[in-house]
Amino acid sequence: MKMKMRGGIMVVFVLALTTTFCFGANVTYDHRAVVVDGKRRVLISGSIHYMRSTPEMWPDLIQKSKEGGLNAIQTFVFWNLHEPVRGQYDFEGRKDLVKFVKLVGEAGLLLHLRIGPYACAEWNYGGFPLWLHFIPGIVLRTDNEPFKAEMKRFTTKIVDMMKQENLYASQGGPIILSQIENEYGDIDSAYGNSAKTYISWAASMATSLDTGVPWVMCQQSDAPNPIINTCNGFYCDQFTPNSNNKPKMWTENWSGWFFSFGDPVPHRPVEDIAFSVARFYQLGGTFQNYYMYHGGTNFGRTSGGPFITTSYDYDAPIDEYGLLRQPKWGHLKDLHTAINLSEEALVATDPETTSLGSNLETTVYKTGSGLCAAFLANVDTQSDATANFNNNSYHLPAWSVSILPDCKNVALNTAKINSVATVSKFVRQPSKDDMTTTSGEFFTGWSWINEPVGISSNAAFTKLGLLEQINTTADQSDYLWYSLSTEISRDEPFLNEASQTTLHVGSLGHALYAFVNGELTGSVKGRYSNPNVSIDVPISLIPGRNKIDLLSLTVGLQNYGAYFDLKGAGVTGPVQLKGLQNGSTVDLSLQQWTYQIGLRGEELGLSSGSSSLWVSQPTLPKRQPLICYHVPRSWLQPTANILVLFEEAGGDPTQISFAMRETTNICSRISENHPAPLDMWASDEETRKITGPTLLLNCPSPNQVISEIKFASFGTPRGTCGSFRHGRCSKKDAISIVQKACIGSRSCNIGVSGNTFGDPCAGITKSLAVEASCS
Numbered sequence: 001m002k003m004k005m006r007g008g009i010m011v012v013f014v015l016a017l018t019t020t021f022c023f024g025a026n027v028t029y030d031h032r033a034v035v036v037d038g039k040r041r042v043l044i045s046g047s048i049h050y051m052r053s054t055p056e057m058w059p060d061l062i063q064k065s066k067e068g069g070l071n072a073i074q075t076f077v078f079w080n081l082h083e084p085v086r087g088q089y090d091f092e093g094r095k096d097l098v099k100f101v102k103l104v105g106e107a108g109l110l111l112h113l114r115i116g117p118y119a120c121a122e123w124n125y126g127g128f129p130l131w132l133h134f135i136p137g138i139v140l141r142t143d144n145e146p147f148k149a150e151m152k153r154f155t156t157k158i159v160d161m162m163k164q165e166n167l168y169a170s171q172g173g174p175i176i177l178s179q180i181e182n183e184y185g186d187i188d189s190a191y192g193n194s195a196k197t198y199i200s201w202a203a204s205m206a207t208s209l210d211t212g213v214p215w216v217m218c219q220q221s222d223a224p225n226p227i228i229n230t231c232n233g234f235y236c237d238q239f240t241p242n243s244n245n246k247p248k249m250w251t252e253n254w255s256g257w258f259f260s261f262g263d264p265v266p267h268r269p270v271e272d273i274a275f276s277v278a279r280f281y282q283l284g285g286t287f288q289n290y291y292m293y294h295g296g297t298n299f300g301r302t303s304g305g306p307f308i309t310t311s312y313d314y315d316a317p318i319d320e321y322g323l324l325r326q327p328k329w330g331h332l333k334d335l336h337t338a339i340n341l342s343e344e345a346l347v348a349t350d351p352e353t354t355s356l357g358s359n360l361e362t363t364v365y366k367t368g369s370g371l372c373a374a375f376l377a378n379v380d381t382q383s384d385a386t387a388n389f390n391n392n393s394y395h396l397p398a399w400s401v402s403i404l405p406d407c408k409n410v411a412l413n414t415a416k417i418n419s420v421a422t423v424s425k426f427v428r429q430p431s432k433d434d435m436t437t438t439s440g441e442f443f444t445g446w447s448w449i450n451e452p453v454g455i456s457s458n459a460a461f462t463k464l465g466l467l468e469q470i471n472t473t474a475d476q477s478d479y480l481w482y483s484l485s486t487e488i489s490r491d492e493p494f495l496n497e498a499s500q501t502t503l504h505v506g507s508l509g510h511a512l513y514a515f516v517n518g519e520l521t522g523s524v525k526g527r528y529s530n531p532n533v534s535i536d537v538p539i540s541l542i543p544g545r546n547k548i549d550l551l552s553l554t555v556g557l558q559n560y561g562a563y564f565d566l567k568g569a570g571v572t573g574p575v576q577l578k579g580l581q582n583g584s585t586v587d588l589s590l591q592q593w594t595y596q597i598g599l600r601g602e603e604l605g606l607s608s609g610s611s612s613l614w615v616s617q618p619t620l621p622k623r624q625p626l627i628c629y630h631v632p633r634s635w636l637q638p639t640a641n642i643l644v645l646f647e648e649a650g651g652d653p654t655q656i657s658f659a660m661r662e663t664t665n666i667c668s669r670i671s672e673n674h675p676a677p678l679d680m681w682a683s684d685e686e687t688r689k690i691t692g693p694t695l696l697l698n699c700p701s702p703n704q705v706i707s708e709i710k711f712a713s714f715g716t717p718r719g720t721c722g723s724f725r726h727g728r729c730s731k732k733d734a735i736s737i738v739q740k741a742c743i744g745s746r747s748c749n750i751g752v753s754g755n756t757f758g759d760p761c762a763g764i765t766k767s768l769a770v771e772a773s774c775s
């Protein structure tokens with residue numbers, strides 16, 4: 001089955017660079033790894049799409065990536081963002097690609113630049129500018145001259161920009177890899193024989209740009225030399241490249257999933273991600289990329305889909321607001337440390353994998369010079385196991401991998417989490433009603449303008465028949481009015497009281513409001529899995545002229561699939577009036593319709609807030625609660641902020657408030673048989689042996705300290721973070737020991753053993769669980 005998700009980057013593990021390259025380093029590859037400046041690198045990369053956050057957030061996001069143990073960042077370049085009108089480029093503000101790449105380089109990280117220019121990425125129209133659609137003779141993503149000319153022009157433009165700023169590793173910059181096309185192999189069969197010639201053209205076009213760094217194609221098993229084909233997915237351990245001379249690379253490791261309106265909020269447990277990553281490196285991989293490491297926000301009208309939400313949080317290790325998602329971020333950081341400890345052995349040789357029994361697999365990287373790193377995997381989804389390896393025995397929980405950077409001591413087991421968990425919440429900021437002073441007062445009053453039903457613009461036009469929406473609006477607006485006046489004669493059976501007339505409207509989506517004689521009679525919306533909609537609503541007609549106004553909406557243009565650009569939207573028909581009796585149907589589809597692109601509010605430029613038409617009266621029109629949006633801090637001014645909303649269904653603006661995302665409580669639970677903490681690996685072997693597991697608490701912000709221990713139990717505690725309970729076995733005074741060790745400090749370490757707490761129940765494996773508040 002093809003997964004409906006694209007995006008992706010290749011990651012290669014590389015030694016973390018603490019400074020930018022100060023001289024050019026050509027980047028090549030061999031069968032084990034990407035080779036930078038003559039050295040094979042183990043690369044751990046994460047996707048951050050610069051335009052899905054603000055330049056003010058970038059330094060912090062990059063720093064948190066580095067602290068999380070990444071040594072590379074991957075990003076797409078969205079064509080429609082940078083060239084909204086053909087030949088008019090925009091690289092300002094959130095679109096400042098050069099600034100983003102430089103910041104990544106200044107932080108000592110490497111960069112994988114996915115130019116595409118097709119991106120998918122749940123981005124409007126997959127990143128293609130809509131004007132491409134109107135170029136005569138064009139067919140996108142195939143061996144078509146007009147398309148290839150545009151693709152080459154934009155790709156060259158980006159490569160030249162990067163070269164001018166010396167941003168390729170070959171010039172001393174951070175870019176070590178590029179990508180051309182994206183996941184084309186998943187859909188290329190629909191393009192027939194032209195797919196092959198297109199991909200081979202794309203490969204030579206990219207190579208001819210002479211960047212000094214390799215190009216990859218993801219999900220493209222026939223990627224021509226020297227392009228590296230790479231894997232995207234939830235698991236890529238079984239992937240092999242299409243040549244013995246190419247390294248095994250995972251460009252998109254899905255850390256979670258995107259979110260679409262009406263569907264559940266996705267979640268991928270960190271234990272499963274960690275398992276998949278560890279397996280990848282176990283079985284010879286040397287580059288993997290988290291898609292996404294920070295998902296961010298689809299600002300403006302950039303969501304694709306249709307029905308991709310404004311939030312692109314992705315359940316990623318750094319959340320939409322730029323805060324650490326714990327324990328995901330921390331557990332992966334520990335995983336990266338364990339992999340980094342093994343790096344020398346990983347790149348020095350080829351893996352040797354053997355079975356240790358049913359569902360148990362060990363892989364050893366061992367050199368003649370004495371380097372040795374091992375991975376022990378239990379791929380059974382249900383049962384824990386004990387593996388005997390090198391005369392030692394190792395406990396392996398179900399679906400887990402242990403990493404032994406010295407072939408002896410376990411640095412990390414993917415199912416055993418050492419990192420703290422956190423509880424974040426929205427803390428509502430005072431609004432006008434609860435304010436006694438003017439400082440911090442967000443809303444001083446609402447004004448509004450009603451959007452008229454039907455045609456209101458002088459730019460409206462008429463056409464026979466129903467028009468496809470995207471062809472008509474060119475995506476200049478999400479809205480298209482379809483309006484019709486129809487004559488109903490007095491003897492029409494529709495007007496017979498005993499009969500009920502129904503209005504039927506068929507549409508390619510994505511949502512629709514129907515008005516008859518100015519009254520809302522029905523509405524419908526599609527969803528990600530099927531944007532098509534239709535309505536059948538009872539209506540009342542009058543003798544004489546009747547007015548039918550259909551407001552059709554797009555909710556993010558398609559971004560995935562063969563010929564996704566041609567899927568279309570809007571009321572394509574039929575539009576019919578149906579009587580109760582069979583046969584009494586009038587088809588209105590081919591009549592003369594009047595069209596208006598966009599709403600009056602858009603024509604008036606109301607989003608700027610300035611208009612003399614705003615009215616304010618004591619009674620606000622309101623109906624239902626509104627939903628939540630990320631407003632970056634840098635967008636707010638100290639005073640005189642203006643918030644403009646367009647509410648189709650009648651929301652209640654008095655319920656709007658600003659809330660800040662805050663992390664207040666932290667938790668951790670560590671078992672007696674947990675591996676010793678990773679920082680012990682810095683010390684000598686003797687220290688490592690005597691140190692048992694420890695529980696580490698640390699507050700997320702450097703200016704917080706642990707102010708309260710809300711729960712502590714050594715024994716068999718139950719529940720999860722936020723709802724821990726004492727189990728049957730519990731050492732009652734554990735809380736005072738933890739208080740003594742932790743209160744007043746930003747972080748503290750507590751040994752998880754009877755030595756610290758005394759033994760409340762001999763012979764039973766015990767854990768320490770703690771919940772604390774930071775302030």
Ligand SMILES: *[C@@H]1O[C@H](CO)[C@@H](O)[C@H](O)[C@H]1NC(C)=O
Binds near residue numbers: 024025026170212
């Ligand atoms: C990189 O390769 C180019 C062309 O292949 C060569 O001219 C240049 O000297 C190389 N740079 C380094 C630092 O090896």
Ligand SMILES: *[C@@H]1O[C@H](CO)[C@@H](O)[C@H](O)[C@H]1NC(C)=O
Binds near residue numbers: 069070336
């Ligand atoms: C990896 O280990 C090396 C030392 O072996 C260290 O210098 C580097 O900072 C580590 N990198 C990361 C990302 O932890």
Ligand SMILES: *[C@@H]1O[C@H](CO)[C@@H](O)[C@H](O)[C@H]1NC(C)=O
Binds near residue numbers: 274277288289
């Ligand atoms: C995939 O990503 C997860 C974290 O998001 C990581 O734990 C896992 O090791 C990655 N898989 C591979 C094969 O790199």
Ligand SMILES: *[C@@H]1O[C@H](CO)[C@@H](O)[C@H](O)[C@H]1NC(C)=O
Binds near residue numbers: 390391
């Ligand atoms: C395991 O133990 C046997 C018997 O004591 C010994 O001969 C062998 O060398 C040991 N193997 C390793 C890898 O330590």
Ligand SMILES: *[C@@H]1O[C@H](CO)[C@@H](O)[C@H](O)[C@H]1NC(C)=O
Binds near residue numbers: 508529
């Ligand atoms: C939506 O309707 C069109 C036109 O009838 C059809 O070709 C398409 O398959 C439909 N899409 C889905 C997801 O059912």
Ligand SMILES: *[C@@H]1O[C@H](CO)[C@@H](O)[C@H](O)[C@H]1NC(C)=O
Binds near residue numbers: 468471566567568
């Ligand atoms: C858009 O218009 C072009 C020509 O103007 C036509 O070939 C194409 O089929 C239309 N697309 C849709 C989805 O109606």
Ligand SMILES: *[C@@H]1O[C@H](CO)[C@@H](O)[C@H](O)[C@H]1NC(C)=O
Binds near residue numbers: 580581582
């Ligand atoms: C209308 O026609 C359908 C099939 O074409 C039939 O099943 C239905 O009974 C008819 N209804 C009436 C009221 O005649």
